[in-house]
Amino acid sequence: MKNLWRVLPFSFILLFLAGCGKQNLTALDPRGPVADMQHSLIGLSLLIMVFVIVVVAAIYVFVLIRFREKPGDNHIPEQVEGNKNLEIIWTAIPILLLIILAVPNVMDTFTLADTETDDDTLVVNVTGHQFWWEFEYPDLEITAGQDLYIPTDTRIVFNLEASDVIHSFWIPALAGKQDNVPGITNDMWIEAPEEGVYFGKCTELCGEAHWLMDFKVVAVDPDTFDEWAQGMAEPDSELIEPTEEVAAEGREVFEQNCLACHAVGGEGGNPQGGPDLTNFGERTVIAGFMEYDDESLEAWIRHPEEQKPGNLMPGFDQLDDDEMDSLIEYLNSLKVLDDE
Structure with missing residues (x-):
């Protein structure tokens, strides 16, 4: 037990590596x-x-045992040339x-x-x-x-x-x-x-x-992929002009704050901007790593630098609660595949 401390660092390393299977x-x-x-x-x-x-x-091991020095045997082995x-x-x-x-x-x-x-x-x-x-x-x-x-x-x-x-x-x-x-x-x-x-x-x-x-x-x-590709190329008109009131308000907030960097249905965005959001509502994570829920989405929109340091997205903490709620509802509605 007195030497147990010597193996503890290796145990911690193994535990750390075991957690790398994310x-x-x-x-x-x-x-x-x-x-x-x-x-x-x-x-x-x-x-x-x-x-x-x-x-x-x-x-x-064979050489170590076969040719080991034996007690009382002090003779010098015969020197021979290499074995062809x-x-x-x-x-x-x-x-x-x-x-x-x-x-x-x-x-x-x-x-x-x-x-x-x-x-x-x-x-x-x-x-x-x-x-x-x-x-x-x-x-x-x-x-x-x-x-x-x-x-x-x-x-x-x-x-x-x-x-x-x-x-x-x-x-x-x-x-x-x-x-x-x-x-x-x-x-x-x-x-x-x-x-x-x-x-x-x-x-x-x-x-x-x-x-x-x-x-x-x-x-x-392949059939589902064709459906997805068709939806991305020619999205439903409600993605651009939602009919539900809250989502429609969210679309206005999106146009005022997000459309310069993010495209939806082929509208908006720029080569140096952010990802296309046409099917954002079908994702299971936000920004590639955050759990997809309304709270995480709000945290990402308001303070992206705190969530993913060094990214180029500006924060939108100036949005009030109603604007944020409507924007989140609009983003959640962005889907090109039918829900199963």
């Missing part, structure tokens, strides 16, 4: 062909390393292991680098901002923010860019990381065979709120 951000549970390939390469590398460690450890057969073996085995590792690596690298598109490919331009993500579907002429909708069983090609500093795009369940670099376009592809929500993150230190730069990938069946 939103199930793990690459060890692959859900698509890209993640499967990368996971297989990790597994192959691990097996080879374990094999080398076991063999070296076994030889070390052993030298061939310990040279050939690493070469063989490298070939075993290199062949699938090279093959998968060419497969992963193939971002050619065809009529069945969905292209998405991904732009990293401080500290949010913009998703543009050029073929569909729509833009979304924070939530990336994709159809299942479809090849998705991403063109990755950044508007300010270097970011890094990572969806661990679907693919590895790729950098978003200002002035440079990188590309990658994924495919999601199953419907579901896959969590992503920026993995390049990009500023004060880097750790809060999360996003979601929502994989839906």
